[in-house]
Amino acid sequence: MTTTTPGTTGPAVARPARRRRPGVAVGCGVLALVLAVLAGIWVGALPLPPGAVVVTLADRVLSVFGGHLSGGLAETQAAVLLELRLPRVVLASLVGAGLAVAGAAYQGVFRNPLADPYLLGAAAGAGLGATLVIAYSPVQSVGPVGIVPLAAFVGALLGVGAALLLGTATGGSHSPTLLLAGIAVAAFLAAAQTLVQQRNTDDLRRIYGWLIGQLGSSQWSDVVLVLPYLGVSCAVLLCCGRALDVLAVGDDEATSLGVHPGRLRLLVIVAASLATASAVAVSGLIGFVGLVVPHIVRRFVGGSHTLVLPLSLLVGGAFLVLADLIARVLVAPAELPIGVVTAFVGAPFFAGLLWAGARRR
Amino acid sequence: MTDRTEERPDARSGSGARVEVVGLSAGYGRTTVLHSVRLTVEPGGWLAVIGPNGSGKSTLLRSVLGFHPHEGQVRVDGAPTTGMTRKDRARCLAYAPQAPVLPEGITTEDYVLLGRTPHRPLLAAPRGVDRRIVADVMERLGLAPMAGRPLTTLSGGEQQRAVLARALAQQPRVLVLDEPTAALDLGHAQQVLDLVDRLRRQDGLTVLSTLHDLTLAGQYADRLALLAEGRVVASGSPDEVLTAQALSTHYGARAEVVHGPSGPAVLPVR
Numbered sequence: 001m002t003t004t005t006p007g008t009t010g011p012a013v014a015r016p017a018r019r020r021r022p023g024v025a026v027g028c029g030v031l032a033l034v035l036a037v038l039a040g041i042w043v044g045a046l047p048l049p050p051g052a053v054v055v056t057l058a059d060r061v062l063s064v065f066g067g068h069l070s071g072g073l074a075e076t077q078a079a080v081l082l083e084l085r086l087p088r089v090v091l092a093s094l095v096g097a098g099l100a101v102a103g104a105a106y107q108g109v110f111r112n113p114l115a116d117p118y119l120l121g122a123a124a125g126a127g128l129g130a131t132l133v134i135a136y137s138p139v140q141s142v143g144p145v146g147i148v149p150l151a152a153f154v155g156a157l158l159g160v161g162a163a164l165l166l167g168t169a170t171g172g173s174h175s176p177t178l179l180l181a182g183i184a185v186a187a188f189l190a191a192a193q194t195l196v197q198q199r200n201t202d203d204l205r206r207i208y209g210w211l212i213g214q215l216g217s218s219q220w221s222d223v224v225l226v227l228p229y230l231g232v233s234c235a236v237l238l239c240c241g242r243a244l245d246v247l248a249v250g251d252d253e254a255t256s257l258g259v260h261p262g263r264l265r266l267l268v269i270v271a272a273s274l275a276t277a278s279a280v281a282v283s284g285l286i287g288f289v290g291l292v293v294p295h296i297v298r299r300f301v302g303g304s305h306t307l308v309l310p311l312s313l314l315v316g317g318a319f320l321v322l323a324d325l326i327a328r329v330l331v332a333p334a335e336l337p338i339g340v341v342t343a344f345v346g347a348p349f350f351a352g353l354l355w356a357g358a359r360r361r
Numbered sequence: 362m363t364d365r366t367e368e369r370p371d372a373r374s375g376s377g378a379r380v381e382v383v384g385l386s387a388g389y390g391r392t393t394v395l396h397s398v399r400l401t402v403e404p405g406g407w408l409a410v411i412g413p414n415g416s417g418k419s420t421l422l423r424s425v426l427g428f429h430p431h432e433g434q435v436r437v438d439g440a441p442t443t444g445m446t447r448k449d450r451a452r453c454l455a456y457a458p459q460a461p462v463l464p465e466g467i468t469t470e471d472y473v474l475l476g477r478t479p480h481r482p483l484l485a486a487p488r489g490v491d492r493r494i495v496a497d498v499m500e501r502l503g504l505a506p507m508a509g510r511p512l513t514t515l516s517g518g519e520q521q522r523a524v525l526a527r528a529l530a531q532q533p534r535v536l537v538l539d540e541p542t543a544a545l546d547l548g549h550a551q552q553v554l555d556l557v558d559r560l561r562r563q564d565g566l567t568v569l570s571t572l573h574d575l576t577l578a579g580q581y582a583d584r585l586a587l588l589a590e591g592r593v594v595a596s597g598s599p600d601e602v603l604t605a606q607a608l609s610t611h612y613g614a615r616a617e618v619v620h621g622p623s624g625p626a627v628l629p630v631r
Contacts, residue, residue, distance in 0.1 A: 242484060243483050245464070245475065246483070248464035248467075250458075250462035252428050252456070253456065253458060255426070255428055255447065256454070257478040257531070258446075258447045258478055259447065302511070303464055303465050303467045304466070304467050304471055
C-alpha cells in the first residue's frame with residue numbers, strides 16, 4: 001500500500017481526517033442494526049424473556065432441518081413473537097433501510113442536502129392513491145394484496161414518473177429543472193389528495209392515519225410484498241456509490257471523467273423511487289428517516305457515497321426499529337404514530353449532532 | 362507486478378497529442394457564439410485562447426470537450442472525438458474548469474482518485490496501480506501532506522493544484538484548462554502556470570487553455586489565439602498576436618506592449 005498516513009502533517013486547524021477503516025464503520029452499522037432488532041423483539045407490551053426468545057427462534061430455524069430445541073416460549077408468547085412482533089420489527093428495519101438509502105441517493109444525485117425520498121412526487125402520488133382507494137374502493141384487496149398498499153405503490157411510481165417526464169421534456173436531465181418539475185407534480189397531486197379528502201370526511205380518520213405512517217398492522221405478507229422491490233432497488237443503489245461520487249463534481253466534470261451524468265441520474269432516481277414506493281406502500285408516509293439518517297451517517301464517515309449508502313441502509317433500519325419500539329411502549333397499551341416518533345426523537349438527536357459538530361470546528 | 366508495464370505507474374502521461382479544431386460553430390438557442398473556429402495545437406505545445414469577455418472562450422473549450430453541442434470537428438491525432446466513447450475521450454483529454462465543484466466531506470486523496478475513473482469500470486474499487494499513480498501525482502504537485510485532509514479545508518492555491526492533480530491522474534495526452542488562475546493572486550498564479558509548464562515539458566503534454574491575463578498568457582503559452590465575437594482574429598506566437606493595435610481593436614483597451622526577455626508584457630495606459 002502506498003497510501004500516505006494523513007492528518008499528522010496538516011496544520012492544527014484542520015479537522016481530523018476522515019479515513020477510518022470502512023470495514024469498522026460498516027461493522028458498527030451492522031451491530032447497531034442487530035442490537036436494535038433484538039431490542040425491538042424483546043421489549044413490548046407483553047414482555048418476552050430474552051433467553052426463551054432466542055431459543056424459540058433457534059428452534060424455528062432448526063425445525064427446517066428437522067431439529068428441535070426445548071425451553072422456548074409458551075404458545076401464546078410464541079405467537080406474539082412470531083406473528084406480531086417479528087414481522088413488525090423486520091418490516092420496520094426494511095422500511096427504514098429503504099427510506100434512508102433512497103434519501104442518501106436523492107441527496108447525492110441532486111447535490112442537495114435538503115433532498116429526501118419524497119421530493120419528486122413519490123409521497124404526494126402515494127398519498128393520492130391511498131386516499132382515493134380508502135374513499136372510493138368497493139374492495140379491500142386484490143388477491144392477497146391489500147388495495148391501499150397497491151394504490152400507494154402505483155401512485156408513488158406514477159408521481160415520480162410524471163415528474164421525470166415533465167423534467168426531462170423541459171430541461172433534459174439537468175437537475176434543477178427536474179427538482180422544479182418534482183415540486184410542480186407534488187403540489188398538483190397534494191392538492192388533488194386534499195380535495196378528495198375534504199369530500200370524504202367520513203374516511204378522514206383512516207386517511208389521516210395512513211398519511212402519518214403506521215407499522216401497527218404489519219404482517220409477514222407485507223414483508224413478502226416489499227422484499228423483492230426493496231432488495232433489487234437497494235442492491236442497485238449500493239452499487240452506484242462510486243458513480244455518485246463522480247457525479248458529485250458536477251455534470252461537466254463527470255462527463256470529462258468519462259461518465260454519462262444524465263443516464264446515471266435516471267438510474268439512481270428510478271432505483272431510489274422504487275425503494276421509496278415499496279416502503280411507502282406498507283407503512284404510509286413516515287417522515288424524517290430519509291432526510292436525516294444520511295446526514296447523521298455523514299457526520300461519522302464523511303461524504304463518500306461508497307460508505308454513506310451502505311451505512312444509511314443499516315442505520316436507517318436500526319433507527320426505525322427503535323422509533324417503532326418507542327411508539328409501542330411509551331403510551332402502552334396504546335401506540336403513538338411512528339411518523340410522530342421519528343421526528344420527535346430524531347430532531348433533538350440531529351440538533352445535538354449539529355451542535356457538537358459546530359463546537360468541534 | 363505485471364501491471365507495471367501496461368499502466369505506467371509513474372503517472373507520466375503518454376506523449377502529447379495534436380489537437381485540431383476545424384470549422385467549429387456553437388451557440389445558445391438561436392444565438393451563435395462561435396463562428397467556424399479553426400485552431401491547431403501541436404503535440405507538446407501550449408495554446409492559450411485569449412479574448413475579451415463574452416468572446417466565446419469558455420464555450421470553445423466546452424465544445425472541444427464535448428460538453429456543448431456544436432458543428433464542425435475536433436480531432437485528436439487525426440481521430441475525430443465524435444467517434445470516441447466517453448471513456449476513450451476521458452483518457453485522452455483532461456479538464457480543469459474555471460470554478461470546479463468541490464464535493465463536501467471527501468479527502469483530497471479521494472478527490473484525486475476520481476481522476477482514475479476512465480481507467481477502470483465505474484463500479485469497481487480503485488486498484489493498487491490507481492493508488493500508486495495518485496500518490497505519485499500528489500507528490501509531484503506537493504499535495505502529499507494534504508492527502509488525508511478534507512478537500513474543502515485546503516487553501517485556494519492548494520485546491521487549484523488538487524484539481525490539476527485529478528486531471529493528471531487521468532494520464533491524459535491533452536490538458537484542457539479553463540482560466541486556471543482565475544481565483545489566484547499573482548504569486549499563486551505563477552506557481553500554477555510554472556507547474557503546468559513543467560508538466561508539459563517533462564511529460565510532453567499538450568495544453569489548451571484560456572487565460573484572461575494577457576501578460577501571463579504571453580509568458581507561458583507558446584502560441585496564442587485571439588478570439589473576438591466568436592471568431593479567431595489572430596493566432597501565432599505571443600509577439601505576433603499581442604499588439605497594441607489588436608488590444609485597441611478587440612478589447613477597446615489603451616495599452617502598450619513592452620517586449621521583455623520572457624515575452625511581451627501588456628502595460629495599460631491611462
